[in-house]
Amino acid sequence: MLSERRLEVLRAIVQDYVGTEEPVGSKALTERHNLKVSPATVRNDMAALEEEGYIAQPHTSAGRIPTDKGYRLFVDKLAGVKPLSSPERRAIQNFLEGAVDLDDVVGRTVRLLAQLTRQVAVVQYPSLTRSTVRHVELLGLAPARLMLVLITDTGRVEQRMIDCPAPIGETVLADLRARLNSRVVGERFTEVPSLVQDLPEAFDADDRGTIQTVLATLLETLVEETEERLMIGGTANLTRFGHDFPLTIRPVLEALEEQVVLLKLLGEAKDPGMTVRIGHENQHEGLSSTSVVSVGYGSGDEAVAKLGVVGPTRMDYPGTMGAVRAVARYVGQILAES
Amino acid sequence: MLSERRLEVLRAIVQDYVGTEEPVGSKALTERHNLKVSPATVRNDMAALEEEGYIAQPHTSAGRIPTDKGYRLFVDKLAGVKPLSSPERRAIQNFLEGAVDLDDVVGRTVRLLAQLTRQVAVVQYPSLTRSTVRHVELLGLAPARLMLVLITDTGRVEQRMIDCPAPIGETVLADLRARLNSRVVGERFTEVPSLVQDLPEAFDADDRGTIQTVLATLLETLVEETEERLMIGGTANLTRFGHDFPLTIRPVLEALEEQVVLLKLLGEAKDPGMTVRIGHENQHEGLSSTSVVSVGYGSGDEAVAKLGVVGPTRMDYPGTMGAVRAVARYVGQILAES
DNA sequence: ACTTGGCACTCCGGCACGAAGAGTGCCAGA
DNA sequence: TCTGGCACTCTTCGTGCCGGAGTGCCAAGT
Numbered sequence: 001m002l003s004e005r006r007l008e009v010l011r012a013i014v015q016d017y018v019g020t021e022e023p024v025g026s027k028a029l030t031e032r033h034n035l036k037v038s039p040a041t042v043r044n045d046m047a048a049l050e051e052e053g054y055i056a057q058p059h060t061s062a063g064r065i066p067t068d069k070g071y072r073l074f075v076d077k078l079a080g081v082k083p084l085s086s087p088e089r090r091a092i093q094n095f096l097e098g099a100v101d102l103d104d105v106v107g108r109t110v111r112l113l114a115q116l117t118r119q120v121a122v123v124q125y126p127s128l129t130r131s132t133v134r135h136v137e138l139l140g141l142a143p144a145r146l147m148l149v150l151i152t153d154t155g156r157v158e159q160r161m162i163d164c165p166a167p168i169g170e171t172v173l174a175d176l177r178a179r180l181n182s183r184v185v186g187e188r189f190t191e192v193p194s195l196v197q198d199l200p201e202a203f204d205a206d207d208r209g210t211i212q213t214v215l216a217t218l219l220e221t222l223v224e225e226t227e228e229r230l231m232i233g234g235t236a237n238l239t240r241f242g243h244d245f246p247l248t249i250r251p252v253l254e255a256l257e258e259q260v261v262l263l264k265l266l267g268e269a270k271d272p273g274m275t276v277r278i279g280h281e282n283q284h285e286g287l288s289s290t291s292v293v294s295v296g297y298g299s300g301d302e303a304v305a306k307l308g309v310v311g312p313t314r315m316d317y318p319g320t321m322g323a324v325r326a327v328a329r330y331v332g333q334i335l336a337e338s
Numbered sequence: 339m340l341s342e343r344r345l346e347v348l349r350a351i352v353q354d355y356v357g358t359e360e361p362v363g364s365k366a367l368t369e370r371h372n373l374k375v376s377p378a379t380v381r382n383d384m385a386a387l388e389e390e391g392y393i394a395q396p397h398t399s400a401g402r403i404p405t406d407k408g409y410r411l412f413v414d415k416l417a418g419v420k421p422l423s424s425p426e427r428r429a430i431q432n433f434l435e436g437a438v439d440l441d442d443v444v445g446r447t448v449r450l451l452a453q454l455t456r457q458v459a460v461v462q463y464p465s466l467t468r469s470t471v472r473h474v475e476l477l478g479l480a481p482a483r484l485m486l487v488l489i490t491d492t493g494r495v496e497q498r499m500i501d502c503p504a505p506i507g508e509t510v511l512a513d514l515r516a517r518l519n520s521r522v523v524g525e526r527f528t529e530v531p532s533l534v535q536d537l538p539e540a541f542d543a544d545d546r547g548t549i550q551t552v553l554a555t556l557l558e559t560l561v562e563e564t565e566e567r568l569m570i571g572g573t574a575n576l577t578r579f580g581h582d583f584p585l586t587i588r589p590v591l592e593a594l595e596e597q598v599v600l601l602k603l604l605g606e607a608k609d610p611g612m613t614v615r616i617g618h619e620n621q622h623e624g625l626s627s628t629s630v631v632s633v634g635y636g637s638g639d640e641a642v643a644k645l646g647v648v649g650p651t652r653m654d655y656p657g658t659m660g661a662v663r664a665v666a667r668y669v670g671q672i673l674a675e676s
Numbered sequence: 677a678c679t680t681g682g683c684a685c686t687c688c689g690g691c692a693c694g695a696a697g698a699g700t701g702c703c704a705g706a
Numbered sequence: 707t708c709t710g711g712c713a714c715t716c717t718t719c720g721t722g723c724c725g726g727a728g729t730g731c732c733a734a735g736t
Contacts, residue, residue, distance in 0.1 A: 025699050038709055043700065061700050061715045137485070139475050147475070149487060149497070159487070159495045235573060236591035253574035363728050376680055381729070399686045399729050 008035065009045045010054055011078045014066050018314055023063030068279035068313060071291070075276050075317050082318035084326050088116070092326060096334050102126070102156060106231050109307065109331050114234025116323040119311035120256065122294075124230045124266055126156070126304040126335065133184045133192065138177045138214065143167040148217055162217050164210040172207050176214070189222045228263055228305065232256055241312055251286025252310070266306040269294050274321055279313045289313055293320050297328035299335035307331070340390070346373065347383045348392055349416045352404050356652055361401030406617035406651060409629070413614050413655050420656035422664050426454070430664060434672050440464070440494060444569050447645065447669050452572025454661040457649035458594065460632075462568045462604055464494070464642040464673065471522045471530065476515045476552065481505040486555055491637075500555050502548040510545050514552070527560045566601055566643065570594055579650055589624025590648070604644040607632050612659055617651045627651055631658050635666035637673035645669070 012033040016024040026039040026046060035042065046064055049055045054070035057063070066074065084092075095112055099105040106123050113121035137149040146162040179202065183195045196215050200208045235256065238249050255261050261284050268283070269275035269292075277292040287310070294308030307328055309320060340348075350371040354362040364377040364384060373380065384402055387393045392408035395401070404412065422430075433450055437443040444461050451459035475487040484500040517540065521533045534553050538546045573594065576587050593599050599622050606621070607613035607630075615630040625648070632646030645666055647658060 023699090027699075039699095040709055040711090041707085044708085047701080057700085059716065061698075062717075063699065135479055135485075137477050139477075139487070141473055147487075147489075149477075149485075151485075157497045159497070233595060236588055236595060239588040239591065250574055250577040253577065257571060257574060361728090365728075377728095378680055378682090379678080382679085385730080395729085397687065399727080400688075401728065 005035070005037070006045045006049060007073075007078060008033075009042055010049055010066070010070060011074060013046075013049075013055060013064055014070065014074045014078070017065050018316055021314065023058055023065050025063035028063075066314075068281065071278045071313055071317070072281075075278070079318045081274075081325060082322040084322055089326060089330075092116075092330050096330050099334065105331065105334055109327060110231045110233040113307065113309060113323065113327050114237060116327065117309045117311065117320050118234075118240065119237050119309045119315065119320065120232060120234045120252075121307070121309050122230055122232050122256075122262055122266065123307040124228050124263070124305040126299075127228050131156075131304065132186055132188050134186075136177070136180050136184060136218065138173055138180070140168070140170065140173055146173075146214065148214065148221065150218070150221055158221055160217050160221055162214055164213055166206065166210055168207055168210045172203065176203070176211060180218075192222060193219055230259060230262060230266075232262070234309075237311075248289060252290060255284055255286040256310070265292055266294050266308060269306065269308075272296055274325060275308075276317065276321070291315055291317075293317075293324050295324050295328045297332045297335075299332055304335075340387075343373070343375070344383045344387060345411075345416060346371075347380055348387055348404070348408060349412060351384075351387075351393060351402055352408065352412045352416070355403050356654055359652065361396055361403050363401040366401075404652075406619065409616045409651055409655070410619075413616070417656045419612075419663060420660040422660055427664060427668075430454075430668050434668050437672065443669065443672055447665060448569045448571040451645065451647060451661065451665050452575060454665065455647045455649065455658050456572075456578065457575050457647040457653065457658065458570060458572045458590075459645070459647050460568055460570050460594075460600055460604065461645040462566050462601070462643040464637075465566050469494075469642065470524055470526050472524075474515070474518050474522060474556070476511055476518070478506070478508065478511055484511075484552065486552065486559065488556070488559055496559055498555050498559055500552055502551055504544065504548055506545055506548045510541065514541070514549060518556075530560060531557055568597060568600060568604075570600070572647075575649075586627055590628060593622055593624040594648070603630055604632050604646060607644065610634055612663060614655065614659070629653055629655075631655075631662050633662050633666045635670045635673075637670055642673075 009029065012029050012035065013024050016029065016032060026042040029035065029042055030037070030039050046055065049070070050057070050064065053067060054073060055064040056067050058065065092112060096105065096108055099108050102125070106125055110121045110123045113123065131152045133150065134153050135149075135151040137151075139147040139149070141147055141161075144164040144167045146164060146168070147159055148162055149157065149159045151157050176199075179199060180196065183199070184192050187195060196218070199215060200211045203211055235253065238252060241248050241252075265277075265282065265284065265287070269277070274293065274295040277294075279291060280288050282288060282290065282292060289312065290310050291313045292308055292310050294306050296304075296306050298304040308324060311320065347367065350367050350373065351362050354367065354370060364380040367373065367380055368375065368377050384393065387408070388395070388402065391405060392411060393402040394405050396403065430450060434443065434446055437446050440463070444463055448459045448461045451461065469490045471488065472491050473487075473489040475489075477485040477487070479485055479499075482502040482505045484502060484506070485497055486500055487495065487497045489495050514537075517537060518534065521537070522530050525533060534556070537553065538549045541549055573591065576590060579586050579590075603615075603620065603622065603625075607615070612631065612633040615632075617629060618626050620626060620628065620630060627650065628648050629651045630646055630648050632644050634642075634644050636642040646662060649658065
């Protein structure tokens with residue numbers, strides 16, 4: 001077990017390194033933080049911390065830098081979440097309240113988060129797995145051609161064209177529309193399949209083929225919509241990554257272009273609260289020198305999607321976590337209002 | 339006027355510099371291209387070209403590199419558009435044909451273009467200014483709440499909620515829907531306002547308020563939709579920009595995040611055919627060391643939107659232009675089919 | 677009037693060398 | 707267990723030097 005002071009030394013190292021981006025030595029530490037011990041003592045502590053794998057030296061006789069394990073300990077035990085100042089909070093709220101539709105909310109959120117954290121922001125569109133159906137509409141565009149429109153409680157609208165196997169009458173269509181809505185409105189997506197399963201039985205055999213097609217399309221839309229989309233922003237902040245950085249930035253940009261990777265990244269974080277993935281804790285190889293801070297957000301009590309930032313492992317964790325948490329909270333509010 | 343051989347020298351310089359990224363000297367030139375003159379002669383030509391501002395030296399007694407003006411001449415007079423190989427063409431077609439909807443078409447196009455040119459690709463969604471209305475639908479969701487759905491011939495669907503000043507009957511709604519469609523279907527967006535102007539007169543005074551609201555929303559949707567969206571990809575290719583590049587890449591990433599900038603960039607190119615903007619020809623400051631190759635594409639004879647790539651001024655113009663043109667052509671075909 | 681070879685000059689890039697600085701490990705003493 | 711001191715290690719700069727590549731110009735050749 002590490003003594004209290006050693007933890008304090010680790011904290012100081014992390015803080016200094018985050019600030020200066022340079023390996024930090026024993027002397028500088030005792031000066032900048034008022035540890036009440038001499039450099040020599042700190043050196044002993046550092047040796048112990050290095051032994052345990054919390055810090056490392058880039059080369060012999062250089063200062064120490066935290067390892068992934070060191071950051072992990074820092075985040076778990078040594079650092080809190082730094083709350084935002086109230087002007088910041090007000091700015092967030094004002095900025096988000098100007099949004100006119102869902103796309104706009106997500107767009108503003110991603111810009112806000114990027115600006116606040118000065119890192120790359122990733123915002124997932126509200127997922128539909130937890131969403132409910134607000135309305136289903138069927139339109140006859142032509143005798144054997146329908147349009148299906150699905151409206152969700154998160155404000156998203158999806159539409160699909162349907163080519164029917166046989167023409168369908170207006171009255172039948174109206175009947176179908178009414179029955180469909182009475183069954184599924186207000187229900188969760190996951191419930192819909194079982195709720196509409198026996199619907200064709202209420203209709204003439206002639207129309208069943210068409211109705212099957214319509215239902216199939218509806219279910220398909222629900223499934224497809226669950227494949228979440230996301231928006232990213234603030235990639236210009238990658239240039240602040242490090243001095244070496246063509247090599248660093250490249251794989252990150254590549255990873256960011258692959259939505260699949262990002263979705264997995266956000267999705268893997270099982271904790272309903274905030275999750276911090278540090279360096280190699282990220283599965284994706286290109287992100288092994290980055291950390292991901294993510295959190296769920298939602299309109300009600302449940303999270304409907306996630307948002308987060310991607311930055312260098314050497315980041316200001318308390319500040320970033322504070323910003324991420326605050327933004328998530330306000331976005332949730334905005335979504336609940338609309 | 340520059341002699342034939344001097345133009346040849348300029349072409350050789352551009353080609354070599356694009357290949358090697360290093361200033362090119364007289365000796366190397368005579369070796370790699372079989373100019374039938376000695377290095378000394380080439381030196382004289384180079385001095386003349388430099389005098390005219392087509393090439394420059396980074397420092398005294400280094401090789402020459404082309405200036406923006408030099409690239410301009412190269413593109414205008416010295417280089418053609420390099421057609422793609424037929425395997426490439428086939429690959430493009432196959433890749434694009436797999437697309438299932440408009441988003442997918444644009445997404446695939448952007449990835450394709452980025453891969454083909456190894457640069458940053460920008461694809462504008464098909465614009466609606468030239469588009470026509472395929473269908474307008476009105477749904478009564480609640481007594482005083484409607485949904486307007488607009489379907490365009492490019493396959494885009496937009497919807498808006500409408501809160502009516504007064505409840506509206508089903509029959510009136512059906513009447514409105516029918517009249518609206520008979521007037522605007524097949525018409526261009528720009529024509530719609532004048533076509534629906536006198537529509538309220540055909541209805542009872544009680545309903546006119548609501549109908550005005552509906553029409554206003556429709557027109558608003560048309561206008562808003564004309565604000566084009568776009569998709570970008572291949573930002574990881576920015577890492578191949580140059581050795582210096584934190585300074586180069588930063589403003590480019592920033593510019594790419596501002597859709598407004600990009601839209602202006604694409605929009606400014608008035609030429610219906612291919613446009614090449616070289617270095618400082620771009621208005622935006624951050625892009626002064628990049629070139630933009632853009633071209634319109636469309637489903638029929640008319641361009642409905644643009645696509646292009648952003649890369650270093652030192653790029654393979656013939657190849658890039660060939661790829662951009664080919665992709666635009668195939669996307670046009672795909673759009674026409676759907 | 678061009679073209680060519682020769683020559684002197686310039687400048688960048690790489691390398692070795694040395695000095696300075698920062699940091700470490702370890703040891704002996706408090 | 708902490709502290710001060712000391713020797714050692716490594717990186718980082720700055721300097722000086724050299725080779726190579728390229729230029730400009732001039733005088734001679736076609």
